[in-house]
Amino acid sequence: MMRQRRTWPIHLTLIAVSAVMLLPFYWVFKTSISGENIFSYPPNIIPRDPNPFYYVDVWYAIPFARYFLNSVIVSAITITANVVLNAMAGYALTQNFRGKGFVLLLFLSCMMIPFQATIIPAYLITGKLGLLDSYLGLSLPLFSTIICIFVYKAAFDAVPRSLIDAARVDGLSQWTIIWRVMLPLARSATATNVILSFIWSWNNFMWPLIVTRTPEMQTLPLGLARFLSYQEDSTGALYAFCIMVLAPGLLLFLMAQKEFVQGLSAGATKG
C-alpha cells in the first residue's frame, strides 16, 4: 500500500461499484420525471420529455404536506429529547459514582435488545400510557439512544481536566461549567446526536405502523407504503414520492457526512 502502483484497476473496480450503488437512484429519478419506462420496452437511458407532472400528482393525490409535517414534528421531538437526555446521561457517565459499573452494564446489555423484537409489549405499554396515535407515543421509544450517550461521554471525557479545574477555581458552578465549558467543546458530539436521531426517527417505519391509528397521524414512510399499496407500480407518481421522501435525508447526509460517519464509527468502536 505504501508503494506507488498502477491505479487504474482500482479506479475501474470502484467506478463499477459506484455505478451499482447509484444506478437504482438514477433509474427511479428518471422514472419520476418521465414515467416512460413503465410502458416502454426496452427502456431509454436518458429520460425523454422530462416533466414535473408526477410531482404535482403526488402533491394533489395524497396529503403529502400532512405526512411531511407529522414526520418533522416527530423528528423534532426526538432530536430535542436525544440531545438533552443523551448529554445529561453522557455527562453523568464521566463522573465517578457508586453503581457506575452497573449502569454501564445495563446500557451495554440494552444495546443487545433490538427494539423491533419487543414491539408487542412496547405497544401494550404505550397503550397503557394512553399515548397511542400521538406524537409523543411515536417518538418516546427513540428518546434516548445508547450509542449517542457514549458519543457524548467520549466528547466530555476529551475535555481537558485542567480546563474544568481552572473554571472551578474561578468559582463557576457545576451547571455553569457544563453549560459554558463542556457543551460548547462537545459541539461535534451534539451534531452527531442531531444527525443520528434525525435519521433514525425520519426513517422509522415499524413503530409508527403499529402506533398510529388515524391517517392524520401518519408519517412519510407510512404514507409511502400506503401509496404503494393502492397505486401498485403503475404510475410515475410513486417514484416521484420516493424522491421527495429521500431528498431531505440525502441533503442532510451530504451536508453532515463527516459527523455522521464519525458518530457511527465512534459509537461502534469506542462503544
Place this chain on the structure above:
Amino acid sequence: MGLAKPADGKRVVLRRSTRRAILVWAFLAPSLLIFLLYRILPLLWNVVLSFEAWSPLKPAVFIGLDNYQEMLFDDDVFWQALWNTFGIIASAPIGIAIALGLALLVHSNIRGREVYRTIIFVSYPLMTVAVAIIWRWMFDERVGLINYAARSLHLVDKPIPFLNSFTWALPSVIAANIWQMLGFYMVIILSGLQTIPGNLYEAAGIDGANAFHRFIRITVPLLKPSLFLCFVIGMLNSVTSFDLIYVMTSGGPGRATEILITYIYKLGFNETRFDYAAAVTVTFFILLLGITYLANRLSGGNAGAVERE
C-alpha cells in the same frame, strides 16, 4: 442554575459530594427510564406472556410451555421463518467480505477516494421503505432494470419474476439488504484500518512478506474487533429489517421471505395472538444472543471489552 452559594469550608465539601451524586442520578434518570420502559420491561413482559394464554380484554391464564410446544411441533411457518432468518444472518459475512475489499481499495492512496466513500455509503442512511420500493422496481418482471440487463446480455430467455418466485424472492431481498448495509460495513472497517500502524506493513515488507501474507497476518487479525462489530450490528440490522421485507414482498410469495420479525408482527397485529407471538419473540431473542456469543468467541473472545474501553 445559579452560581454556588458561598458557604463555610467543611459543609461545602460534604454537600458537594452528595450534591454530585444526586446530580449524577438525576441526569441518568430520564434515559434509564426510557430504557426501562422500552427495552427491559418489554423483554420481561415478553417472557411472562410467552407462558400464558392471553388476549386483550381477557384474563391471562398460565399455560406453561404450550405456546412453545405449538411453535416447535405444530407450526411450519415458524420453521420457515426461522430458516429464512438464518439465511439473512448467513448473508451478513458476504456483505462484510465485499465491504472489506472495498475498504481496502478506498483506504489506498488513490485520487477521489472521498467521492467513492460517499457514493458507497450513501444508501445506508436513506429511508428503507423508499429503498425497498426502488428495489421492487429494479427486480420487476416486465420493466425492471435487472431483467432488462440480463436479457440484453442473453443470460436469460424470458424475464424472471424475482419477487414472485419461490427460488428468487429471498436472494433478491438479501441482495437489496446487502446493497443498503455495504456502506455501513465499509465505514466501520475503515475506522479499524486507520488504527493499524503503517510501520507494521513496512516491517513485514522488509521481511519479505508479500501482499497476500500481509493481509492474512496483519490486516485480518488486527481488524477482528471491527469485523465482529460489523457482524453483530449488521446481523441485528438485517434480521430486524422489517420495513424492507414488508414493502418488497410482505413475506411472500407464500412464506418464502417470511422472517421471524415479520411473522411476529403478523401474529401480533393481524391475528391478535400476542401470547404466541411472545413465545416466538423469546426464541428470536435467544437466537440473537446465541449468535452474538458465538461471533464473540470466534473473533477472539474479547471484542466485548472494546466497548468498555
